[in-house]
Amino acid sequence: MTADDAARAALGERPRKAGEEGMSLRKLAVAPTYRVVAETIEREIMEGRLKPGDRLPSETALADQLGVNRSTAREGLRLLEQTGLVERKSGRRLHAAVPGHQELSSRASRALLLQQVTFIDLHQLLMVLEPSAAALAARAIEETDLRHLEDNVERTEEAVARGESVTQLDLEFHDIIGAAVGNPAWLMAREPAANLMFPAADPMMNALPQAPKRLVDAHREILNGLKRRDADHAELWMRKHIVDFKRGYELAKLEMDQPVRAAGLWSKDQDQ
Amino acid sequence: MTADDAARAALGERPRKAGEEGMSLRKLAVAPTYRVVAETIEREIMEGRLKPGDRLPSETALADQLGVNRSTAREGLRLLEQTGLVERKSGRRLHAAVPGHQELSSRASRALLLQQVTFIDLHQLLMVLEPSAAALAARAIEETDLRHLEDNVERTEEAVARGESVTQLDLEFHDIIGAAVGNPAWLMAREPAANLMFPAADPMMNALPQAPKRLVDAHREILNGLKRRDADHAELWMRKHIVDFKRGYELAKLEMDQPVRAAGLWSKDQDQ
DNA sequence: TAAACTCCAATTGTCCGACAAACGGACGGA
DNA sequence: TCCGTCCGTTTGTCGGACAATTGGAGTTTA
Numbered sequence: 150m151t152a153d154d155a156a157r158a159a160l161g162e163r164p165r166k167a168g169e170e171g172m173s174l175r176k177l178a179v180a181p182t183y184r185v186v187a188e189t190i191e192r193e194i195m196e197g198r199l200k201p202g203d204r205l206p207s208e209t210a211l212a213d214q215l216g217v218n219r220s221t222a223r224e225g226l227r228l229l230e231q232t233g234l235v236e237r238k239s240g241r242r243l244h245a246a247v248p249g250h251q252e253l254s255s256r257a258s259r260a261l262l263l264q265q266v267t268f269i270d271l272h273q274l275l276m277v278l279e280p281s282a283a284a285l286a287a288r289a290i291e292e293t294d295l296r297h298l299e300d301n302v303e304r305t306e307e308a309v310a311r312g313e314s315v316t317q318l319d320l321e322f323h324d325i326i327g328a329a330v331g332n333p334a335w336l337m338a339r340e341p342a343a344n345l346m347f348p349a350a351d352p353m354m355n356a357l358p359q360a361p362k363r364l365v366d367a368h369r370e371i372l373n374g375l376k377r378r379d380a381d382h383a384e385l386w387m388r389k390h391i392v393d394f395k396r397g398y399e400l401a402k403l404e405m406d407q408p409v410r411a412a413g414l415w416s417k418d419q420d421q
Numbered sequence: 422m423t424a425d426d427a428a429r430a431a432l433g434e435r436p437r438k439a440g441e442e443g444m445s446l447r448k449l450a451v452a453p454t455y456r457v458v459a460e461t462i463e464r465e466i467m468e469g470r471l472k473p474g475d476r477l478p479s480e481t482a483l484a485d486q487l488g489v490n491r492s493t494a495r496e497g498l499r500l501l502e503q504t505g506l507v508e509r510k511s512g513r514r515l516h517a518a519v520p521g522h523q524e525l526s527s528r529a530s531r532a533l534l535l536q537q538v539t540f541i542d543l544h545q546l547l548m549v550l551e552p553s554a555a556a557l558a559a560r561a562i563e564e565t566d567l568r569h570l571e572d573n574v575e576r577t578e579e580a581v582a583r584g585e586s587v588t589q590l591d592l593e594f595h596d597i598i599g600a601a602v603g604n605p606a607w608l609m610a611r612e613p614a615a616n617l618m619f620p621a622a623d624p625m626m627n628a629l630p631q632a633p634k635r636l637v638d639a640h641r642e643i644l645n646g647l648k649r650r651d652a653d654h655a656e657l658w659m660r661k662h663i664v665d666f667k668r669g670y671e672l673a674k675l676e677m678d679q680p681v682r683a684a685g686l687w688s689k690d691q692d693q
Numbered sequence: 694t695a696a697a698c699t700c701c702a703a704t705t706g707t708c709c710g711a712c713a714a715a716c717g718g719a720c721g722g723a
Numbered sequence: 724t725c726c727g728t729c730c731g732t733t734t735g736t737c738g739g740a741c742a743a744t745t746g747g748a749g750t751t752t753a
């Protein structure tokens with residue numbers, strides 16, 4: 150019995166010996182052991198036997214339990230590490246975790262880039278999502294988020310006055326509203342597109358002198374709506390605001406149906 | 422010079438010797454080499470030096486080029502493998518690839534489950550997305566997709582007649598429309614939620630005898646709208662349809678504000 | 694000439710063993 | 724009780740090894 154077989158036995162699989170007598174063509178579609186390892190641990194987490202926050206066994210212990218070599222176990226852990234199902238607390242030890250929307254949406258954004266998503270695509274989606282987000286947020290938003298927005302708008306005004314770029318602050322403004330909806334699914338739906346579209350508007354801001362001012366005004370109105378819990382007002386101005394993005398893009402004569410290019414922030418998100 | 426240092430040198434990093442004289446507190450946040458490997462290859466792909474479909478170097482070649490051990494290179498590859506940036510063509514060899522929305526959205530769905538997303542959350546999002554999808558699809562949908570929808574509706578009618586479950590077909594119907602929008606960002610926004618909500622409606626279908634019939638009727642009307650390129654009609658009926666989901670859930674006295682549980686299809690997507 | 698077969702080198706999956714560095718605690722002293 | 728030191732653990736990385744599988748090159752056959 151090879152160690153390979155031992156591993157599969159321990160994991161509840163069947164050995165994949167090729168030359169057995171009287172066998173009926175088993176052995177198809179046996180996943181590599183490292184993937185079986187990852188799936189095993191994933192199942193432990195998804196089915197609640199490992200709760201978020203729990204420490205995972207050490208690599209050696211894990212390899213031992215599963216009956217595989219430590220290298221193999223490690224490869225399985227790498228798979229999970231990328232998924233976000235396990236994370237490092239304080240450097241070393243691995244803990245089970247629930248994948249945050251950040252990692253997932255940054256990956257999704259990258260995928261969209263590779264899929265040659267266009268400005269129009271992003272705009273089409275956010276044109277639908279953002280106004281509704283504003284309306285929903287008007288009912289659900291908490292005081293602290295309102296303060297964050299207030300603070301954000303003030304900083305944006307200062308940035309405009311100083312002639313600095315406002316894209317980052319713009320992104321932040323919309324993120325806060327997205328989060329204020331209080332719906333994890335909503336966050337996940339909007340974030341990949343938002344992360345690409347708002348930064349993609351940067352060239353437009355540079356080309357049109359009046360654009361940043363219009364942006365702040367719109368943000369201000371949206372914020373007013375939210376503060377008054379006036380869903381219609383917030384939604385209306387959000388819609389105007391998003392429409393403005395496209396109009397600005399046209400005025401600046403930027404190509405809307407070309408694949409968007411990665412904005413500057415795309416190499417720094419590697420660390421997490 | 423340890424091999425570790427060699428690796429970092431080859432990868433353009435700086436060594437992380439601890440006891441250098443006159444150093445100014447470097448060495449913080451040096452990522453493990455396997456991650457550097459992954460990021461390096463990822464950059465090759467994102468910046469177009471490795472185009473989708475290209476074969477990656479063999480593990481040994483890769484390890485050699487980067488000056489790291491094969492085991493380390495492998496761990497880096499595992500990270501990418503999960504991301505979907507590399508995939509196996511015909512079993513063995515690795516090729517660069519663009520992550521498909523399927524892998525990403527199944528991961529996202531799993532994350533939503535762990536984040537305790539509720540039926541209300543999912544419904545709130547799809548209530549906004551699906552009607553617009555219908556309207557947009559009415560303008561963009563192609564003949565072949567219309568045929569797929571026609572086929573889908575017929576199969577759904579048969580399933581209803583036979584008293585079989587229609588959830589899978591329902592999901593498929595909405596997926597086709599989502600795809601017909603012709604917007605990768607749209608797909609990514611709706612799919613994670615759709616994959617959870619439509620199956621979550623299964624218990625409701627069982628509890629309410631008239632529900633499947635209403636579902637088919639709505640699908641039929643939506644399809645009619647799409648065929649006539651009548652965006653308003655398609656959107657209207659889609660809205661009714663999605664509203665019905667919630668109403669059905671209420672009638673069936675199912676808990677809408679409890680975390681949705683994984684539907685059956687959650688263990689089969691492991692193979693890809 | 695095209696299709697089928699054979700065989701080998703290349704590649705992957707897995708294992709074994711080893712070691713330095715960093716971390717986490719236990720332990721003992723102030 | 725607080726703090727610094729010491730030691731066992733754990734992780735990151737390396738080297739080498741081997742069986743199974745595969746992609747092709749080269750050869751035979753239809």
